[in-house]
Amino acid sequence: MLWSGWGDPAKASELPEPIRRLLQDMLGVRSPETPAVSFDEVRLPAVALPPSVLAELSDVVGAGHVRLDDEARIRHTRGKSTPDLLRMRLGDGSDAPDAVVLPGSHAEVLDLLRICAEHRVAVVPFGGGTSVVGGLVAARQGFAGVVALDLARLNRLISVDAESMVVEMEPGLRAPQAEQLLAAHGLTLGHFPQSFEYATLGGFAAARSSGQASAGYGRFDDMVVGLTVATPRGTLDLGRAPKSAAGPDLRQVILGSEGAFGVITSLRLRVRRAPAERVYEGWRFGSFAAGSAALRRLAQDGPLPTVLRLSDETETMIGLAKPGELGGLAADAGCLVIAGYEGTAEEVGLQRERASAVLSGLGGVHLGAGPGESWAHGRYSAPYLRDSLLAEGATVETLETAGFWSDLPRLYDAVRLSLHASLGSPLVMCHISHVYGTGASLYFTVVTAQTADPLAQWDAAKRSVNEAIITAGGTISHHHGVGRDHREAYAEEIGELGVEILRGVKDRLDPEGILNPGVLVTQD
């Protein structure tokens, strides 16, 4: 993973010429004044942790698994939001952990947490490092130091229960590794978020990830039937049945807890049979409203395709739904729907026939497999594009929310108006990528010309759009999470007593408050 950007540098994509011209002509984008620093120029704080504490940590995991070198520290600094990348490009390594510790077992995690609690060392659980909401930046004040707890060594497929269609896997597995291990058994999770290439299973659970095929395979939180969690006070082991009436569903307290309540060390996950067939197709609707109505109909009355997404007019015109073809600007393109079907040949045939009838009946124009294949081909490439845009002098960032169907038009308008008010005339694109019977997500991509201080520029815009989302009744995140960047808006969303619930849980599981301090919730 590129230390100051996304993914494999070899896959970096050049901006197509029409897009470059569009940026200049429409948004006034100009090359940034300060070029990005090189790796060697990143400024890191001195390691604050006392040698005695480091020795105790080494005793648990072995000296080779406590890393203090610049490379390890830089690679565990923050996540992959646009502000995170902007800071790295400026050489600001001030949030680097003092040490990166790699435990090899649940027992080692328990020991590490005990030691860190004793010496008041903040612990940032670290999976793929792909947070885009500041989920990897611990508060330092009042702590002896910060340790990044990298779970990369917990990367085993522990068991396969083919009868129950449940597998046990460790949290440090990256999604592609996990899919490869499952493929050997003819199984799949079906979880394909944009962060797929780098993110880990533990991160998916801790941040309630949702993949691009969530209509068919469910969100990641739907897949988790059991969890083992290491906390400073010991082990939590949850999930004896798919569903239960035995009290509150405590799995749902750990899911979305973003490392603030404990470290997930094992996951029992529902799996599906790997599909024999995959078909992705494009449909055109006259407007976002008409396309939304069609998605709603499929979500409420079925059949629901495995993949179902709708780009608004702007996103369709720019072609962001098909990053591989970006720049082939289409005038009057309406709104693009991608409908994908996965399963046995029989299932795919039946679902496709019935869903197509609904889409046609509601005004959709069938565009064939071209746009679908193009989407599938480019589905993980948008983050690479961002690096090119940042280098070019554009700020580009994404944000998302969700709401009930009747709230969505208001929510859509509120976000756009807020971004326009903060950023002048940015390019704002939107799509619906996750649908439910009662509502859907809205995912926005914003592009604007960088000012002299792009960090301050985005910070102001982000504050104002968070407020707009909360005021319009949406949730502050559909699948990115809370981290630090959404914490205040999240507190508004769940209210004072909602925050109290989180604090009550944290009191009991992490009384010293060492787990990801400042993320999700602040202590009393």
Added chain:
Amino acid sequence: MLWSGWGDPAKASELPEPIRRLLQDMLGVRSPETPAVSFDEVRLPAVALPPSVLAELSDVVGAGHVRLDDEARIRHTRGKSTPDLLRMRLGDGSDAPDAVVLPGSHAEVLDLLRICAEHRVAVVPFGGGTSVVGGLVAARQGFAGVVALDLARLNRLISVDAESMVVEMEPGLRAPQAEQLLAAHGLTLGHFPQSFEYATLGGFAAARSSGQASAGYGRFDDMVVGLTVATPRGTLDLGRAPKSAAGPDLRQVILGSEGAFGVITSLRLRVRRAPAERVYEGWRFGSFAAGSAALRRLAQDGPLPTVLRLSDETETMIGLAKPGELGGLAADAGCLVIAGYEGTAEEVGLQRERASAVLSGLGGVHLGAGPGESWAHGRYSAPYLRDSLLAEGATVETLETAGFWSDLPRLYDAVRLSLHASLGSPLVMCHISHVYGTGASLYFTVVTAQTADPLAQWDAAKRSVNEAIITAGGTISHHHGVGRDHREAYAEEIGELGVEILRGVKDRLDPEGILNPGVLVTQD
């Protein structure tokens, strides 16, 4: 509702002669020595609450909504488990609340909770009064008294959002009232548990109810998209979107909290279009194992009928799956499956055709609509039968659990062995009534001859079967809840840190511990 039994006394059912003979010959059931007391003979404790507190409560709701009469107190004493009924039949009203208070609004509930917290009065939220796990028996020690907070006046359909397919309803609505209100809009919840005729929406949510059509409509906790909750510390308002990545799903902390964290005063519920067509059919399988395999296949690979249940050999033989025809004992009947389909005519046709192919392919023998109609007709009558059995001298009780598919055979055996060890040779029947991709529920009905002390007899059996379920890896309840009767086993299930989570939440929402004390969790 019969004060010492179930339902409308006019619907009481006589035991068929073959069943009466079976009880005598096989189980040695003899008429109980002590006949049940009459209503007037129930012994009630004196009202303990001081007049000044009662006056404060009356100021909030009006004097007519604070009831101290014997009738109200008896009707709010405990729930409807077999031990509850046995105690009532003995005239034991020792658990009666001091007063029954009927608030008319969320604001009134808030005021009542504030007053009760101030004077340390225990509060038992009361819906339909159908708990079968001791969920309505508050601990009295350390409290000035106990108030039953009856939510019957909160019985409105507040709004219908037909676009989002979400309705807002109040918690005191009984299920039939709720369905009637929704039917006027062409909608349904599709929630039909055995307690349907009496239970309330608030109770369904607080205890994570699951209905007989859960395969098609989902569990009640799946239907709840938003909640308003009154606590001694104020209001919680949760649920801005179908799903969110904004932290833990706090709705899931209130669902299943059984009145120990707050009082649900409003529910936003996902609804479905009322089905145009309903078809219920019977299938025979050679064994419980073969039937289970067929249910599993439908749950994992589809299509999933709306209703799907499987009786084991004993339940099939006794005919308990069709209470209306009880007593028509069938030798070598194998195992009965009921498969039901609800929806548009097209959906029903398609689902039925495809599911039937799966059932046939796995060895099922089609029995036609007869057994299906008989099941549908008798679906709410089993609790009436219990009254007749108790009067006859038989103890009859139900208990349930759930687990992953590969654990079910072990769980099934463990429950049966435990009941046989405790009760000599009881009649133990079982069915699977709720299926998921990864597992299912097991619902047991036990019939045995009453000893001289049937309460002690059942108490010992219940303790041992709870332990057997936990040891075999099952959850202590699939849809009955925790209450007091499952509290210890539940603590084993979720472990010490799980209990700590609950305590942490209760600390914050109910610091004086007045809400349903002793139910779900004990305080530190």
